[in-house]
C-alpha cells in the first residue's frame with residue numbers, strides 16, 4: 001500500500017520543479033533564477049553561492065576558456081559603415097569564377113533564375129516590391145560581406161576566403177549594374193558603393209511601445 005504514496009511524492013516533486021521552472025521562465029527579473037533554485041531545494045539548505053543550490057558543482061566539465069582567439073572566430077560582423085571588413089580584395093572577374101562554382105546551382109546563371117533567392121534585379125518600384133533582390137532592395141553593399149561570409153554558400157558557409165567573398169560581391173554588384181566591370185572590392189572600396197535603394201529606408205522613430213531594449 002505504501003509504494004503508491006512514494007510515487008505520489010515523486011510526482012509532487014516533479015510538479016514543484018516544473019512550476020518553479022515555469023515561474024522563472026515567466027519572470028525575466030535577475031532574481032528569478034535564484035528564486036526558482038530555492039523553490040526546488042524545498043527549503044533544505046542554502047546554496048553555496050548566490051542563487052546556486054548547495055550540490056551544484058563549482059564548474060561543469062565542458063566548454064573552454066573564451067580566449068581572444070576563440071572570441072575572434074565569432075566576432076565577424078560587418079557593419080553598414082564597413083566596420084569589421086577584413087583585409088583582402090576581389091575583382092568582378094575573380095568573382096565570376098567564384099559564382100560559377102559556388103553560387104550558380106541555387107541562384108541561377110545570371111542571378112535571376114533561382115531556384116533560390118533572386119540576387120539580380122534593379123528595376124525601380126513605387127509600391128512595396130514583390131521582388132526583393134540586391135539592386136532594388138539592399139540598402140548597404142557592406143552587409144553583403146557580413147551575410148555571405150556567414151551564410152553562403154548555404155550548404156557550406158565558411159568555404160570562401162576574404163578575396164573570394166570580395167570578388168563574388170563585386171560580381172553580384174556588377175550584375176546589378178551598380179559597379180563597372182573593372183571594379184575591385186575591398187575594405188576601402190566596398191563602403192564607398194552607394195546602393196540604389198539606400199534612401200528608401202528611414203529610421204524607425206515610432207514611439208508608444210515599451211521603448212528600446214538595452
Ligand code: HEC
Nearest residue numbers: 099102103105106116117132133134148152153154155168
Ligand atoms: C544550396 C543553395 C545555395 C547556394 C549554393 C548559395 N545560396 Fe545564396 N541563398 C540560398 C537560399 C536558400 C537563400 C535564402 C536564405 C534565407 O532567406 O534565409 C539565399 C540567399 C542569398 C542572399 C540573400 C538574398 C536576399 O536579397 O535576401 C545572398 C546575397 C546570397 N544568397 C548569396 C550567395 C552567394 C554569393 C553564393 C555563392 C558563394 C550563394 N548564395 C550560394 C541558397 C544558396
